[in-house]
Amino acid sequence: MTRPFTKVLIANRGEIALRIHRACQEMGIRTVAVHSTADASAMHVRLADESVCIGPPAARDSYLNMAALLSAAAITGAEAIHPGYGFLSENANFAEMVEAHGLAFIGPKPEHIRMMGDKISAKDAMRRLGVPLVPGSAGAVESAEQARAIAVEIGYPVIVKAAAGGGGRGMKVARGAHEIEEAWQLARTEAKAAFGNDEVYIEKYLDRPRHIELQVMADTHGNVVHFGERDCSLQRRHQKLVEEAGSPALDGAARDALGATVTAGLRQLGYRNAGTLEFLWQDGQFAFIEMNTRLQVEHPVTEMVCGVDLVREQLRVAAGEALGYAQSDITFNGHAIECRITAEDPVDFTPSPGRVNTYHAPGGLGVRVDSALYSGYSVPPHYDSLVAKLVVHGATRAQAIARMKRCLNEMVVDGIKTTIPLHARIMDDPEFQAGDYTIHWLERFVAR
Ligand code: MV4
16 A cells, blocks of 8 residues: 655746646645745745745745755654756756655656766667657767768758757757868857757758657556647747647547657656656657656646546556556547746837736636746746646637637736747647747747
8 A cells, every 4th residue: 555645845936836736736735835935925835834935036046956855854853845847846866855855756867867867878768668869869979070071961051069968959950061160169169068068969951840749657567658749849948938839730540659659768767756857749650859857847738638636646656556547548628728828028028027016817617827927926026937827628729729818818917028929820820820930930930
């Protein structure tokens, strides 16, 4: 018999801290919120059973302060830590430290966080497990000469990427032999500066892919399932604005085939808890690029089409419980869309923190709003600008779009600028409505 957790510390803030708190409450688990001095009046602190101030506003001194988090867990008697996304969620050393203190880390094993954090070892693992990859170098590329030789072999254009990268930093495209040496050198320099690690690798550059990711969940008894895909192609400067489940580009057969390969592979690896595999999809083919070993911002669209509570599943498997269902029990119903509403100017994206005088969330059938906003709340300038995730479900994609438009009209966030008007424009666009977009679509859309 496994014992459920009775108290969990939530090592995060904002809407995701609230999201985790809600799952805990419904499972009868008490919650400990942690907060910086800037977040003393935040919603996650108000709602949690207990709260601990862990430091000043700067994240490095509070939400990234491992000693403060472990002390907060110790003094409150929490048995487990949920890291949310961002902050320490993909820090293998933190996961290790949590476990060394006799607490459960609600996430993957430290070894797998470390493995996927290094994009070269992640690709190496996926290759061994039979997951399709973008063609490229077998490992790190050590010299400009080696870069040139690999580029000739796989054919231009190529992309040089930082092994410690992700999120778009330390990437350089070379469109011909005349650009390869500079791309290799620039990627190395940028990687060293950003990550303190100058290891780089090379891939064939795909020029018009979609970004499609697969949600997985694994227990500690060898059961691994997937909850289908999300299309996250609508990004600007590597910040996602709109996500959908499923992808307008995919059919059930393509999803099932990829899912079967991935779940078999992760079972072999001994993976645990939630994960997301990122793929580029072009010309009817998947190519793995990275794996995220955390709960993602956009997980609600998956929850809407699968009717699952992914945080509940994370809490159950972290406590040692078996999933209790098979892949064939997971069904995909209708279509879901998420708009990430940020406190930014909708035209030039300059940050717009400050006091929200009036907040009114939309509602009705098939509507979910994940937000820590309230009327009178001041959005602090120290953190991510995400203020609300507006998520809708519809029987069809067209119905979901119509519902999203209605909700964007209904929503009021008064006192600060938000990206609501931009989301309304996207929903009205014929190309978006046709599902006809790649990762480059949004950059052009915002420029016109
Ligand atoms: C690529 C690519 C094209 N070809 N790799 C950007 C962030 C990082 N996660 C991987 N990225 C890309 N890798 C190959 N071989 C294009 C991108 C890319 C991108 C990917 C997903 C979503 C948005 C993007 C925007 C620009 C570039």
